[in-house]
Amino acid sequence: MRGFPSLVAQAARAAGWLRLLPLLLLLLLVAQPSAARTDVMVPLYVYPGSQSYTNPNWQAAVDAIKANPGLHFYIIVNPNNGPLNTSDPSGLNEGYCNVANDSYIEHGCNRDWTTHLATINELPNAQTLGYVWTRYGARAVGDIKADIAEWAAWETAPTWEDGQSVNITIHGLWFDEVGTGSGNYSVYSELTSYANETFAAAAKTRKKKKDKNVAYSVVLNAGSVPNATYEAQLFDMASAVVTKETCFTSDPAASGVEGDCPEPYEPFDYTALTAGNGLPHDEAYNSRAVIIVHQFVGPPNATTATLQEQIDGVVSLGVHSTYFTSGSYHNTTAEPATVGNVGEMVRIATGANATSAAPRLGFGEQHGGSSWMSWTAAFVVFWSLYSFC
Numbered sequence: 001m002r003g004f005p006s007l008v009a010q011a012a013r014a015a016g017w018l019r020l021l022p023l024l025l026l027l028l029l030v031a032q033p034s035a036a037r038t039d040v041m042v043p044l045y046v047y048p049g050s051q052s053y054t055n056p057n058w059q060a061a062v063d064a065i066k067a068n069p070g071l072h073f074y075i076i077v078n079p080n081n082g083p084l085n086t087s088d089p090s091g092l093n094e095g096y097c098n099v100a101n102d103s104y105i106e107h108g109c110n111r112d113w114t115t116h117l118a119t120i121n122e123l124p125n126a127q128t129l130g131y132v133w134t135r136y137g138a139r140a141v142g143d144i145k146a147d148i149a150e151w152a153a154w155e156t157a158p159t160w161e162d163g164q165s166v167n168i169t170i171h172g173l174w175f176d177e178v179g180t181g182s183g184n185y186s187v188y189s190e191l192t193s194y195a196n197e198t199f200a201a202a203a204k205t206r207k208k209k210k211d212k213n214v215a216y217s218v219v220l221n222a223g224s225v226p227n228a229t230y231e232a233q234l235f236d237m238a239s240a241v242v243t244k245e246t247c248f249t250s251d252p253a254a255s256g257v258e259g260d261c262p263e264p265y266e267p268f269d270y271t272a273l274t275a276g277n278g279l280p281h282d283e284a285y286n287s288r289a290v291i292i293v294h295q296f297v298g299p300p301n302a303t304t305a306t307l308q309e310q311i312d313g314v315v316s317l318g319v320h321s322t323y324f325t326s327g328s329y330h331n332t333t334a335e336p337a338t339v340g341n342v343g344e345m346v347r348i349a350t351g352a353n354a355t356s357a358a359p360r361l362g363f364g365e366q367h368g369g370s371s372w373m374s375w376t377a378a379f380v381v382f383w384s385l386y387s388f389c
Contacts, residue, residue: 037350038314039072039321040064040343041219041290043174045131045330047079047096048116051160060332062119064343065126070352071343074217074321075120076174078131079109083150107150108157108168115159118166129219130154130170137179137187148173148195152202169206172199172217172239180222182230192218192237219290221245223262228281235280240288240320244268244278247295248302248310248324260294260328267300268293270313279317289319296326296337304336308345315349322346 048058065073080096097109108114120126130151134144151170158165173195178188199216217239225243226234235241248268252261266272273279273291280289291314296302307324314322324337332339346352 037072037352038319038346039074040339040346041074041076041292041321041323042332042339043076043078043292043323043329044332045076045078046332048113050112051115054116057330057332058116060339062123064332064339065120065123067340068343068347068352069125071125071347071350072321073123073126073343074129074172074174074219075126076129076131077117077170079113081133082131082147083109083154084147105157107153107155111158111160114157114166114168117168118159121167121169127171127217128169129172129174129217131174131176133176134178134188134191136177137184141187141190144191145194148191148198152198155202155206171215172219174219174221176221178220178222178234178241180224180226180230180234182227182233185230185233188220188234188237192220221290221292225276225278225280228276231281231285235285235288238288240290241280241285242290242292243280244273244289245292245294248293249295249297250299252295254297256327257295257297268310270310270317273314273317279319286318287320291319291322292329293322293324293337294327294329296324297334302326302336304341307336307341308348311342311345312349315346 042061044058044061046055046057049055054062061073061075065075097113103111105111105114108117117128120128130147132144132147132151133139151173154168154170156165157168175188175191178184195218199218203216218237219240219242220234220238221242222234223242223245225231226241245262246265246268247257247261249257249261250267251257252265275281275283278291279286293310296307296310300306311322311324324342325331325339326334326337335341
């Protein structure tokens with residue numbers, strides 16, 4: 001009978017552990033990597049509208065973002081093949097900004113842009129990226145850095161309303177026409193390093209002003225898979241890399257299609273995406289690869305069902321983000337691949353929550369992986385268990 005107290009104590013401890021079983025399960029869950037997800041990458045290369053009018057292609061993007069609050073949208077804005085010629089007080093600016101002195105603003109292109117850009121920045125699941133063209137490493141580095149600095153300077157600006165100042169912050173960069181060979185390493189390493197320094201400094205300033213949205217992304221549009229020997233270096237420079245940009249149609253010379261389909265051309269089909277052909281050589285980078293498909297028109301038969309099949313297939317590969325359009329890159333309203341349909345189909349394919357906003361990602365963060373918040377929660381649970389026992 002002398003062992004009875006010991007048995008009672010053991011039973012009590014066992015019962016205690018049973019009561020703590022839910023906490024143990026929580027510990028295991030929060031420490032697991034989060035599921036990979038696919039976001040939407042929208043090249044919104046359109047003029048937004050005016051004081052009293054909104055371009056339908058711009059409005060369609062805004063509506064899609066609002067309709068899918070659990071899905072993250074990257075919105076690439078491109079006023080003038082980049083942001084420059086937007087800060088010229090000497091007279092009429094060149095290009096699409098084209099404003100007179102009496103309506104000149106220091107940053108933000110013009111008041112049409114500031115008015116409509118602020119609408120997107122108000123949406124918690126939208127992240128604006130500024131367009132920067134690089135001409136496959138041939139454009140002057142000084143000119144590219146000037147674009148980067150200008151984008152980073154977009155913070156607040158006036159609209160057409162007297163006394164109104166709105167948020168026009170750009171939350172990252174989209175480098176277009178990125179070279180895919182190792183000979184391009186030095187120039188893109190210099191440019192992305194400068195981009196990180198510039199945007200990190202701007203984010204630090206905004207943080208001091210109590211702005212919570214200080215994360216930013218750097219996306220490189222290579223349009224194809226980089227050379228195997230260069231792949232790791234290129235991905236290490238960026239939040240994401242476009243490894244496939246092409247068309248769906250099998251008739252790239254058709255009227256309205258000609259010029260949109262990069263050569264050498266093969267009509268898009270997700271089943272043809274393999275390591276080194278549309279996807280990175282190393283599948284570890286799939287979660288940071290971007291797939292862009294233009295001209296989702298026939299032939300073959302470009303139906304809504306086919307679009308859903310293709311989007312389901314792309315999402316199943318675990319890529320960073322994707323976009324389909326039934327027109328040129330800037331067309332968001334052509335059926336069936338409208339930005340609204342694409343947003344809904346990506347949401348369904350990913351199982352994204354239909355009601356809660358997706359967080360904005362910062363540079364260096366990747367889809368999947370355990371967040372510091374998960375591990376913090378795990379530590380709290382573990383310490384509670386340790387103290388109890």
